[in-house]
Amino acid sequence: MTKKAKKGGAKLRSEEWFGRHDRDAFVHRSWMKNQGFPHDLFESRPVIGICNTWSEVTPCNAHFRELAEHVKYGVLDEGGFPLEFPVMSLGETMMRPTTMLFRNQVAMDVEESIRANPFDGVVLMMGCDKTTPALLMGAASCDLPTIGLSGGPMLNGRYRGETIGSGTHTWKFTEALKLGTMKMSELPEAEACMSRSAGHCMTMGTASTMASMVEALGMGLPTNAAIPAVDSRRKVLARMVGRRIVQMVREDLRMSKILTKEAFENAIMVNGAIGGSTNAVVHLLAIARRVGVNVTLDDWDRLGQSMPCLVNLMPSGDFLMEDFYYAGGIPVVVKEIGRFLHKKALTVNGSSIWDNSKDAVNYDERVITPVAKPFKPQGGIAVLRGNLAPQGAVLKPSAATPKLMKHKGRAVVFEDIDDLHRRIDDPKLDVKPDDILVLKNCGPKGYPGFPEVGNFALPAKILKQGVTDMVRISDARMSGTAYGTVVLHVSPEAAAGGPLALVQNGDVIELDVERRKLQLHVTSAELSRRKAKWKKPPPHADRGWVKLYCDTVLQADEGVDLDFLAGKSGAKVGRPSH
Numbered sequence: 001m002t003k004k005a006k007k008g009g010a011k012l013r014s015e016e017w018f019g020r021h022d023r024d025a026f027v028h029r030s031w032m033k034n035q036g037f038p039h040d041l042f043e044s045r046p047v048i049g050i051c052n053t054w055s056e057v058t059p060c061n062a063h064f065r066e067l068a069e070h071v072k073y074g075v076l077d078e079g080g081f082p083l084e085f086p087v088m089s090l091g092e093t094m095m096r097p098t099t100m101l102f103r104n105q106v107a108m109d110v111e112e113s114i115r116a117n118p119f120d121g122v123v124l125m126m127g128c129d130k131t132t133p134a135l136l137m138g139a140a141s142c143d144l145p146t147i148g149l150s151g152g153p154m155l156n157g158r159y160r161g162e163t164i165g166s167g168t169h170t171w172k173f174t175e176a177l178k179l180g181t182m183k184m185s186e187l188p189e190a191e192a193c194m195s196r197s198a199g200h201c202m203t204m205g206t207a208s209t210m211a212s213m214v215e216a217l218g219m220g221l222p223t224n225a226a227i228p229a230v231d232s233r234r235k236v237l238a239r240m241v242g243r244r245i246v247q248m249v250r251e252d253l254r255m256s257k258i259l260t261k262e263a264f265e266n267a268i269m270v271n272g273a274i275g276g277s278t279n280a281v282v283h284l285l286a287i288a289r290r291v292g293v294n295v296t297l298d299d300w301d302r303l304g305q306s307m308p309c310l311v312n313l314m315p316s317g318d319f320l321m322e323d324f325y326y327a328g329g330i331p332v333v334v335k336e337i338g339r340f341l342h343k344k345a346l347t348v349n350g351s352s353i354w355d356n357s358k359d360a361v362n363y364d365e366r367v368i369t370p371v372a373k374p375f376k377p378q379g380g381i382a383v384l385r386g387n388l389a390p391q392g393a394v395l396k397p398s399a400a401t402p403k404l405m406k407h408k409g410r411a412v413v414f415e416d417i418d419d420l421h422r423r424i425d426d427p428k429l430d431v432k433p434d435d436i437l438v439l440k441n442c443g444p445k446g447y448p449g450f451p452e453v454g455n456f457a458l459p460a461k462i463l464k465q466g467v468t469d470m471v472r473i474s475d476a477r478m479s480g481t482a483y484g485t486v487v488l489h490v491s492p493e494a495a496a497g498g499p500l501a502l503v504q505n506g507d508v509i510e511l512d513v514e515r516r517k518l519q520l521h522v523t524s525a526e527l528s529r530r531k532a533k534w535k536k537p538p539p540h541a542d543r544g545w546v547k548l549y550c551d552t553v554l555q556a557d558e559g560v561d562l563d564f565l566a567g568k569s570g571a572k573v574g575r576p577s578h
Helices: 023-035 064-077 103-116 131-142 168-179 184-194 206-217 232-251 261-274 279-291 297-304 321-327 329-336 353-357 417-423 524-533 544-552
Strands: 047-052 081-086 121-126 146-150 157-159 162-164 382-386 389-395 406-414 436-439 471-474 508-512 517-520
Touching (some): 047 232, 064 121, 121 232, 131 146, 131 206, 146 206, 157 184, 168 184, 206 279, 279 297, 297 382, 329 353, 436 508, 471 508
Parallel strands (some): 047 081, 047 121
Antiparallel strands (some): 157 162, 382 389
């Protein structure tokens, strides 16, 4: 027999499969033994499910086979029984029309896989953008002891003596090609220089942001966010995760004890301090709904208004995640903004977020600036409202052009992404630098799936005038690696009949970030007239996942989860299968 299975000697969930003396237990143990597992592994050991999102078409996660082995070593070290299982993997760089279309599907995959199998605790292996929220959402619905392990960022990119960042320089190189300052023949070298190791984007994009959110929420061990994927210390962390999850099972430390309102508020504030991705807004809203914690856009705005951006990373700054790790990572950020945080919030290692961070040392103040002298005065997410976005829209001030944060201009409208692609670089396009570009029908229902197209490139004729930014408004998302004065997540979306659907060329739109205002200067009577003529777009599918998604998906201000998945169902053991 091993150490005490669980706090108070309580029965392990897995004993319903392996600890009985009937026909079903015989079947369960017998078939598992064909993999070479000795009998004592089935005797009162915590069974740890290792949820692996490895896939060769998810480059961010392509090193997870090896990382999972280190988790297993840790589980065995602590007397647990590790069992690895796969779920659908979401590769941001490959999947069409967008990985966001499948985030909720993976969350369902994770939830049902955990509930259906003999797991007492779970390790979530995630790296690429949507794998992190999908796994957290699914696991939260089961509410077992759970710990997150991110795969880590790639090494810094280097191209012809210049530091380059994944995603961020994709947009810059694309603009350079349009301008003729970069040749197509130079792209293969730039591609190789940008992605030169295993791991996810090394900018403060969505993958790095969500890895940081895992740590800030208390769902990952300290340093989870920033250790480079190929650094040996990432393997050590994986082993420590394996050890810790067994201890969590014995302590009955479940997700609901960690994912409190205070934890979400801490994560929102950390997101502001790191200049994190706007995508974190949607993902944290969805995770909170799964655990029954009331988090809204108002919380994002309230907690972000006074939070300075301390982290000088691309796309808002100059450095990359490798530099962030060497400077001290999330623990240093937490220490710097400690006076704003809920210091007693519990984390997966059993200590508070403050105890984990209070002794952190900042080794490079160029990368993580002191709160007294921040990199940028505003790091939070601004939530905009008005007759164009009655349920809200978001903007990332740290990535925007200051002079455009208060702007009034004429709308240049693209009805959908195909219309944008057809006309954006047309020399005859009627557009001026002080216009506002509007893109419709790219929200959760409209695309479908809520893609990262909100940061679309400026018209070629505008770029050739030396203009590098314009106000862009859409119901889409944007990549966390992107930048610009981009208003996103306009809710309700155009495809759901929101006011965005009614905008026409030449309408005047006013953006005032300080006043949190997004106003369409068209009378209510005229909008009513236009609404009466509006026709709902035809469905994208009449069967399968896409139909289920489009029929039940919530709007951006509610996290874009499916409407029937709010709340947690626990991990009750189901009826016998034989």
